[in-house]
Amino acid sequence: MPSLPPIRPEDEAVAKVRGNTGAFDAPPVAEEDRVRFDYLLRLGDDSLILGQRLSEYCGHAPSVEVDLSLANMGLDLIGQATHFLEYASKVEGAGRDGDALAFRRDVLDFRNCWLVEQPNGDFAQTMARQFLFSTWQKLLFGQLTASADEMIAAIAAKAVKEVTYHEELSAEWVIRLGDGTDESRRRMKEGLDWNWRFIPELFEMDEIAAEMTSRGIGADVGSFREEYDRKVRAVIEQATLEVPSDQRPILGGRRGHHSENLGHILAPMQYLQRTYPDATW
């Protein structure tokens, strides 16, 4: 790889004007669109928080192959988050870029669902969470590829191929562990039980989601609920486990109400940017 020429002061000036951030071009947004902004935060924060959770495994996974898988999935998710949050910043038009949205918001301003902030627990619990989330995200992105918002459609079309891998890989682990030894079986059962109560939030239709759907921008999550249930049930049955019974749902992540877990995720994630604001390489 050839080395890059040294950066001259005049280059830096040009870079500032051109905004050489590695981000994509978003179409200009005519007017401030709070509802669309909020919806983009939901999409971006789901990916960001789960990507951060998976990165906790780096160097700690049960085998090298699994370590690579988790790191790669985390990277895919953080890539999605970058796209959604960069676009959100343009829609907001308040001068905060995607990094500012990721690193300078506090718990109450995050719009992710509760499922993604759940602790990794053991490997089975991590895979149960991934399976329940990726199965949903694949259906969601599949529908968003037809969004009236071209940028959302483009990001979804780009990401859906990667999410297909996430779904396959995590489903394989649910089956392997569920239909495995007594111990792996017990752990997968507990992993599914832990995460099960966070499924209803994925299909919640509040005012913001409903408005986005009626404008043809957001996904109609209710339309793929049956397909989701069918896919999840098929994998759990193949894993020779029983489908957990429904529990009282926990809602609120989309409006900034989170478990204590989120603060513990943000603390290490945002430490540097909060301690040294505007730090650069």
Place this chain on the structure above:
Amino acid sequence: MVAARAHHSAEHLGEQAIWSALFSVPDPEIPAVSIVDLGIVRDVTTRQVTLTPTYTGCPATLVIEQMVRAALDEAGFGEVEIRTILSPPWTTDWISEEGKAKLLAYGIAPPVPAGSREVGCPQCGSIRTEEISRFGSTPCKAQWRCTDCLEPFDLFKCH
């Protein structure tokens, strides 16, 4: 008319010069292959170069943009803008035949059509091969192994 044709041809020469500058930019993670071979360069005019990332979270995206900037500056095209687009999403179908041959020579099995499990070993050519891990050293690669010569190798995943 003559002036227009002259302009057209100058434009054409400029584009050719930009393409050849970009052809010299290697992929940061697979330096044997150029970003043009990989299909990352989507469009070239004398005003703008359009790139697309391979994977959503590809950490090389920013590095590639910087390397393209440097290559354009070096070739005297400092004013050419770099634009990154997401749509249509990149696919391994855009890797050129030359790119596939370079991957193979470098020891990476080029992507096989979706659904196909017939992967040739880059060392001995055998198709008696098996997947070790769906994820490899970079997001675009999976780990495979040849059951004839026993060498492990990377497969560029169909995407």
